[in-house]
Amino acid sequence: MPLLSSMLAALSRYRAALRNVHWEREIRLWSGLVLFAFVTMHLLNHAIGVLGVPTMEAVQHWRVFIWRSWPGTVALYGAAALHVGLTLKRIALRTPCRMPIEEGLQIVLGLAIPALVLEHALNTRYGSSILSTDDSYTAVLTRIYPNQIAWQTILVLVAWFHGIIGIHYVVRHKPWFERVREIGFALAFSIPLLAIAGFLAAGREAASTVHSEIALAPEQVTGLQQVVEISYQLLIAGGLLIVGALVATEVARSWRGTVPVRYVGHGETALRPGASLLDASRQNRIPHPSLCGGRGRCATCRVLVLSGLETLPEPTYSERMVLSRISAPKNVRLACQIRPKQPIAVQILLPTIARDAGLDWExxxxxxxxxxxxxxxxxxxxxxxxxxxxxxxxxxxxxxxxxxxxxxxxxxxxxxxxxxxxxxxxxxxxxxxxxxxxxxxxxxxxxxxxxxxxxxxxxxxxxxxxxxxxxxxxxxxxxxxxxxxxxxxxxxxxxxxxxxxxxxxxxxxxxxxxxxxxxxxxxxxxxxxxxxxxxxxxxxxxxxxxxxxxxxxxxxxxxxxxxxxxxxxxxxxxx
Known part of the structure; x- marks a missing residue:
């Protein structure tokens, strides 16, 4: 009986911990890592183009085997749907505010990816699966080289560096980051450059050979043009719908008034209901550090709550874990995780260090x-x-x-x-x-x-x-x-x-x-x-x-x- 009681107690604690995990943040992270793995394998396959088109196609066989299998397809498209949906929700919940350059750049690059990748994805995956087109490297390179060199280069850089910025935000505060920083920096720039070089080398090789047997049939061309046109119309409609939802959300927030927030040393400011305290700091140009970009993974944005602590919801499991690592008292909270609905007074605990201090990476x-x-x-x-x-x-x-x-x-x-x-x-x-x-x-x-x-x-x-x-x-x-x-x-x-x-x-x-x-x-x-x-x-x-x-x-x-x-x-x- 004592053993059974201890097992039940442990199970209860585990279930409570699962309920408190910041699931949206974790799902957004892991779905993004699945997409980044797909992009990385794709670019490495491109890079092999310096060895010739036959070598690219030999590697493509294994890459396609992974991602076009049922598990790979579910993982890829499921990750894409989850990552895009949760990211749009995160953008909608935050108020329009000033943010670090790299964070704004990541958002812009992420929003540009669907428009850049849509036609390429339809011409390859949809064309081969539905219209029986040839999507081998020889066929695809013959059709897009050299007319789409600039488009493909931009797509590679946008998709890759969107992922790199996100990963950097996640790992930059880890104890082991210093050991891998230099090799990570080298890989972050060498992989896309090698992919572009491989694409150009393979494109020249494919263009130098006549491949009349891989030309698209008229009905295939018509089918691809129609689906691309419809998809772009749906993308534009979806974009307008999202913009409308964001505007409506902001209007609704303005009707609900503001919450007064008093900062020690910075006076009193106003916060829109639903916005985080970190958003309020950025909106009002109050220096407020955030090493992980407001993802609740570091403790650099922590504040001392001087009044109004009882009006705040209890910290989530993830926030408690971060605060427990630094032995923070109960009146210390993460500014990126609290969304005050009642007046509050806080003191920012860590200073913001200027970027132009002439410091090296180390x-x-x-x-x-x-x-x-x-x-x-x-x-x-x-x-x-x-x-x-x-x-x-x-x-x-x-x-x-x-x-x-x-x-x-x-x-x-x-x-x-x-x-x-x-x-x-x-x-x-x-x-x-x-x-x-x-x-x-x-x-x-x-x-x-x-x-x-x-x-x-x-x-x-x-x-x-x-x-x-x-x-x-x-x-x-x-x-x-x-x-x-x-x-x-x-x-x-x-x-x-x-x-x-x-x-x-x-x-x-x-x-x-x-x-x-x-x-x-x-x-x-x-x-x-x-x-x-x-x-x-x-x-x-x-x-x-x-x-x-x-x-x-x-x-x-x-x-x-x-x-x-x-x-x-x-x-x-x-x-």
Whole structure:
């Protein structure tokens, strides 16, 4: 009985979760992915045209087998109907407002697709199925090349980039997006260009050969012309009907009056009933970030509801999941998901960062802060205060700049990034590129390189220094918030925030207490699969932790027994 009760309770929770899922959004996404898969396969088939028309037709056989089977046909046309219908509904529900350029471009491209693809679809699928026309590549290319080169090129670009923009909105806030951004960018532009090149090459090949046997019969030409004409008339009528419905919806909204919305720092504005809070912000030119384009997949548009929270409907399951990831309190909601019907007061929680700040793509990925599993390295010059007191300011600056240059080179050579320059040290971040083991191996290698650089500087400048030149290094790995901090006037830097950074800093400080050159946390050793040679496991007390941090203490005294190069190339494996 207890087992049955637990199973029934789990089933009840599952059914409740299904009821709360934002089904329209998910169906619109997955139907769009089905259509995008069809377009991708079509363009790849075009790209093979550079190898010749026979090769294109060999691949076409398998593509047609997939999409003209009963499952493929149902999936394709069902996805088209669902995607178009739900997208039109989404457009109808939103009020006319200002929106980001890429979002408006996606809508325009999507609305242009039916007009561009209609004749091509009828000449191929309808013609072959109903009028028994030949829709092989040889036949189709002979009929459309070269008269429809521009039309086909526009169709390829419009359909492809409509899908690319939508996918970008969905994945741009994902933790793994940074790892695939460059290859995704390359594919996004190379696939349509290769498809156009294949179409042109195959078109020239088909046009150079006379194919009298594939010419359309007069009754086939007449049948295609009639169905194309009727279809365009229906498309125009449908477009006018949709425009009329949108106008009627807007008129009905105007009759219902407006809902007052007060923004902290922006005064009071009016919102049309049925519009989202994000729409109101855009309509009134209030800066309001939205990384996913108002699809409820990120939390960048979140607001603090100061009054009127009780008048809002409960958040959907999807909204709750997004807010729970950031541990948001109950009075924080997503502006793209709430449609106030009563007066409300809100505060936008995240700032909008200007597009013209001169930032590169890599920094743009971190402008809102993202969770990453990384390795953090802290390095600090030992006894720097005593060292600087016994030197002239000029000599101190030269020493610091020389050492910081060596550190930066060691960090960047091992795939790391300087996250912060301290007065006499550096914080470095490893694993931003999604390397295995959170970049722990690279952090260890960089730590050894920094110790070598410090030893080299001591050998080179030791006679001119009042104290031996020594450094302490602390390395820890784990989850951290990687963010771009700063402002337009003074510039931005990428840095790391969170407990992982505090632990790495504490380990660096503990090198003085334990008389070690480098302290590497047990988590780093486990992630890297190796530990510094000759290191000893120690425990480091950490404020706010019930248990001490276990770390391996490494000292370069070990290198006197075994050469440094040998020690680094033959690390000891974890027992």
């Amino acid at each position: 920094e743009e990925a971190y402008k809102w802060g993202v969770d990453r599993n990384v390795s953090i390295l802290f390095v600090d010059i030992r006894a720097f205060t005593s060292l600087s007191k016994k030197q002239l300011p000029h000599d101190t600056v030269l020493l610091i700049n020389r050492f910081l240059g060596e550190i930066a080179q060691a960090v960047e050579a091992h795939g790391g990034r300087i996250g912060m320059f301290l007065s006499d040290g550096v914080m470095a971040i490893f694993g931003l590129g999604g390397q295995r083991g959170m970049g722990a191996r690279n952090a260890l290698a960089a730590g050894h390189a920094i110790l070598r650089a410090a030893r080299m500087l001591d050998d080179e400048l030791g006679s001119a220094l009042p104290l031996p030149f020594r450094v302490g290094i602390g390395i820890h790995c784990g989850s951290a918030v990687i963010a771009r901090v700063g402002d337009d006037e003074r510039g931005y830097v990428i840095t790391a925030l969170g407990e992982t950074i505090s632990i790495a800093s504490r380990l660096e400080q503990a090198t003085k207490e334990l008389l070690a050159d480098m302290l590497v946390s047990e988590a780093v050793v486990q992630a890297a699969g190796t530990k510094p040679p000759g290191s000893v496991l120690r425990e480091v007390p950490m404020r706010g932790h019930d248990q001490p941090i276990r770390a391996y203490a490494y000292s370069e005294a070990f290198s006197e027994v075994r050469p440094a190069a040998q020690a680094e190339t033959q690390p000891e494996a974890i027992p």
